[in-house]
Amino acid sequence: MGDQVESLAQIDPLFGQVKKTLDRLPIYPRTHYVLPAERRDDAIDHIKSELEWWRGELEKQGKLVEAQRIHQRTMFDLEMMKEMGIATVSRTIHGTSPAGCRRAPTNTSRLSAR
Numbered sequence: 001m002g003d004q005v006e007s008l009a010q011i012d013p014l015f016g017q018v019k020k021t022l023d024r025l026p027i028y029p030r031t032h033y034v035l036p037a038e039r040r041d042d043a044i045d046h047i048k049s050e051l052e053w054w055r056g057e058l059e060k061q062g063k064l065v066e067a068q069r070i071h072q073r074t075m076f077d078l079e080m081m082k083e084m085g086i087a088t089v090s091r092t093i094h095g096t097s098p099a100g101c102r103r104a105p106t107n108t109s110r111l112s113a114r
Contacts, residue, residue, distance in 0.1 A: 044078055051075075 008022040035043065051074045058067035 040081060044081060047074065047078060 008025045009018045010020040010022065011017070012019050051071065055067045055071055058064075058070065
């Protein structure tokens, strides 16, 4: 029980018994977001602006590893958005505030999904 998948199996939900062992299992996201290029570019600009705000906040708190990690992961996600058209940041696309966020950057504008 670590960070690696040990096995894949189809389980009978009633009896809890293994019905079939699998070698591979494709996993797809529940939703995909397809945007016009202009809205995608606006979302990317907004995400970069918010990233810089969060990075500064984390660095002020002395959380340098966290700041580096959030930068790496966000830049990877942005590259996927640009190159593959994959978006997993629906709140930015739809212009909603992050849940539980105490303070969002004030120098960015919200995007409208309509």
